[in-house]
Amino acid sequence: MLDEPKNQAAGDNLDYVRDLPGFERGHPHYFKDPMIDHLLEIVMLLGGELWTVKDRQAVTEHLLATEGKVTPEMIEQFRPSADMKEKLARDRQTFVKHVYSCLYSDRAKATKTDYFGIVGKGE
Amino acid sequence: MVRNPQHDMLSPPVHDEASRQKFVMALKHHVNIHMRPANETVFERRAKPAFEKTSGRAPETRREVAGAMKQDSWYQMYSSVLRTAQEMMWDSVCDSIYRNDDALTAKFRRYADNPKKLGSLELDPEFPVPRGMSEIGVHLQPGTYAFDRGGGDVIAGALYEGGGNLYSMGQRVGTTESKAEIIQRFLAERFPDFKPKRILDIGCSAGSSSTPYALAFPDAEVHAIDVTPGLLRYAHARAEALGVKVHFHQRSADDTKFPDGSFDLVVSHNAMHEMPAKTTAGMMKESYRLLVPGGVAVHQDLNLRYAEFPAFKQFNVSWECENNSEPYWDAYGEADLKTFYLDAGFREQDLWLGLFAQIDGSIKWYITCGRKPA
Numbered sequence: 001m002l003d004e005p006k007n008q009a010a011g012d013n014l015d016y017v018r019d020l021p022g023f024e025r026g027h028p029h030y031f032k033d034p035m036i037d038h039l040l041e042i043v044m045l046l047g048g049e050l051w052t053v054k055d056r057q058a059v060t061e062h063l064l065a066t067e068g069k070v071t072p073e074m075i076e077q078f079r080p081s082a083d084m085k086e087k088l089a090r091d092r093q094t095f096v097k098h099v100y101s102c103l104y105s106d107r108a109k110a111t112k113t114d115y116f117g118i119v120g121k122g123e
Numbered sequence: 124m125v126r127n128p129q130h131d132m133l134s135p136p137v138h139d140e141a142s143r144q145k146f147v148m149a150l151k152h153h154v155n156i157h158m159r160p161a162n163e164t165v166f167e168r169r170a171k172p173a174f175e176k177t178s179g180r181a182p183e184t185r186r187e188v189a190g191a192m193k194q195d196s197w198y199q200m201y202s203s204v205l206r207t208a209q210e211m212m213w214d215s216v217c218d219s220i221y222r223n224d225d226a227l228t229a230k231f232r233r234y235a236d237n238p239k240k241l242g243s244l245e246l247d248p249e250f251p252v253p254r255g256m257s258e259i260g261v262h263l264q265p266g267t268y269a270f271d272r273g274g275g276d277v278i279a280g281a282l283y284e285g286g287g288n289l290y291s292m293g294q295r296v297g298t299t300e301s302k303a304e305i306i307q308r309f310l311a312e313r314f315p316d317f318k319p320k321r322i323l324d325i326g327c328s329a330g331s332s333s334t335p336y337a338l339a340f341p342d343a344e345v346h347a348i349d350v351t352p353g354l355l356r357y358a359h360a361r362a363e364a365l366g367v368k369v370h371f372h373q374r375s376a377d378d379t380k381f382p383d384g385s386f387d388l389v390v391s392h393n394a395m396h397e398m399p400a401k402t403t404a405g406m407m408k409e410s411y412r413l414l415v416p417g418g419v420a421v422h423q424d425l426n427l428r429y430a431e432f433p434a435f436k437q438f439n440v441s442w443e444c445e446n447n448s449e450p451y452w453d454a455y456g457e458a459d460l461k462t463f464y465l466d467a468g469f470r471e472q473d474l475w476l477g478l479f480a481q482i483d484g485s486i487k488w489y490i491t492c493g494r495k496p497a
Contacts, residue, residue: 027206027207027210028206028446029203030193030198030199030200030202030203030206031196031199031200031203036199036203037203037207040200040203040204040207041203041207044150044204044207044208044211045211047146047150048143048146048147048150048211048215049143051142051143051145051146052139052142052143052146055138055142055145056138056139056142059138075138076137076138078138089145089149092145092146092149093149093153096146096149096150096153097153100150100153101157103158103200103204
C-alpha cells in the first residue's frame with residue numbers, strides 16, 4: 001500500500017472505496033513486494049494449524065491417560081475441566097508469544113534490522 | 124444476559140474449528156496488546172521525521188500520518204498481520220456455519236412457520252438494500268450482510284453473530300455486560316422511573332441487542348428493524364429460539380414507516396458507524412418523530428470523536444475503515460452528532476452525549492441521548 005492515501009470520508013459516495021486495498025475481495029498487500037504478505041499469511045496459517053494439532057494432541061494424551069483409549073468421536077465429545085481449559089489458554093498464549101514475538105521483541109535488537117530495535121517491546 | 128447466550132441457531136464448531144478460532148483470537152489479542160501501541164513509537168521516531176524531511180513540517184492530518192506510516196516496514200507488517208488475522212477469523216467461523224447450512228435453514232423454517240411463535244418477521248421484497256450493505260463485506264464478512272439465496276437463507280445472520288461473538292470476545296467486549304444492558308443501566312441511572320411500553324431497536328442486525336429489551340421490560344412491545352433479509356431471518360429465528368418476543372421488520376433507519384409517536388424508547392447499538400452520516404442525521408429526525416412526548420432516544424456506538432482526537436490517534440483508529448471494510452467509520456468519526464439531534468428537534472437541555480463505561484470498566488462506549496419534551 002504505497003499509494004497516496006485515498007481515505008476520504010464516505011458520505012453516500014461509495015466509488016472511492018473501490019480504490020482502497022481493504023475493500024478488495026482478495027487478500028490485499030501491504031509490502032512493496034506482495035510475496036512478503038503471502039509469506040506472512042502462510043506463516044500465520046501454519047501457526048494456526050500447528051496450534052490445532054498441539055491442542056488435539058493434548059486432548060488425545062488426556063483421554064489416553066484417563067480412559068485408556070481415544071477415538072475421533074471421544075475428541076469431539078471431550079469437554080476440558082476448568083483447570084485444563086486454563087492450562088490450554090496459557091499454553092496457547094505462550095505459543096503465540098514464542099512464535100510471533102520476534103515481530104516486536106527487543107530480543108531481535110541483536111540483529112541489524114533497525115525497526116525491531118526501534119519499536120521495542122511495545123508493552 | 125451478556126453477549127454470546129447459547130441458543131439453537133448457533134453452529135457449534137468441531138474440535139479443530141474451535142482450536143483455530145481460539146488461536147486467531149489469541150493472535151488478535153496479542154497484536155492489539157503488543158503491536159498496536161508500537162505504532163506511535165514508529166511514528167514519532169521514524170515516520171514523522173521522514174515526513175518532516177521531505178515536507179518541512181510535521182504531518183497535520185490523519186491522511187498525512189497515514190501517508191507517512193504506510194511507507195514504514197513496521198506498519199506494513201502490522202497491517203498485513205492484522206488483516207490476515209481478520210480473514211483467518213472469518214475462515215474459522217465459515218467452516219462451522221456452512222457445515223450447518225441446511226440445518227440452519229430448516230430451523231429457521233420451523234421457527235418462522237410455528238403458529239404459536241411469539242414474535243413476527245416482516246420482509247419487503249421490494250426494499251432497496253443500501254449499496255454500502257450489498258456491495259461491501261463490512262468487517263470483511265463473506266458475502267456481505269446482504270447475502271441472500273432466498274427461501275430461508277440465514278447465513279448472513281449466522282456469520283454476523285458467529286464472527287461478531289469471536290471478534291467481541293477477542294476485544295473483551297460484552298463479556299460482562301451486553302451493549303443493551305449498558306443502555307438499560309444508563310437509562311435506569313438517568314431516568315429511574317422510565318418504563319417504556321413500546322421500544323424500537325434500529326439497525327438490529329442479528330437481534331442480539333433487541334432481545335435484552337424484551338427481557339428487561341416484559342410488558343413492553345419490542346420492534347426491531349434492519350435492511351437485509353438474511354440478518355432479519357436469523358434475528359427472528361434466534362429470538363424465537365431464546366423464547367423472546369420481538370417483531371422484526373425490513374425498514375430503513377431514516378424512514379421506518381411507523382406512525383408518529385409510536386414509541387417510548389428508540390435505541391441503536393453500534394449502528395451509526397455502519398451508515399452514511401446523512402442516514403444518521405435522518406435516524407435522529409426519525410427518532411424524534413417516532414417518540415411520544417417524554418420519550419427517549421439512545422444511540423450508542425464506538426468512541427470515535429475525531430474532533431477531539433489528535434491526528435495520530437485518528438489515524439490509528441481509522442485502520443478499520445480502510446483495512447477492515449468499514450466504509451462509514453471515518454464519516455461517523457467526523458459527524459457532529461449533537462447538531463444532528465438539535466436539527467431533529469431535540470432541545471439542548473434534553474441532550475446527553477458522552478462516554479459510559481461497561482460495568483467492569485474495560486471499555487467505554489459513546490452514548491448519545493435525547494428526550495422529547497413532555
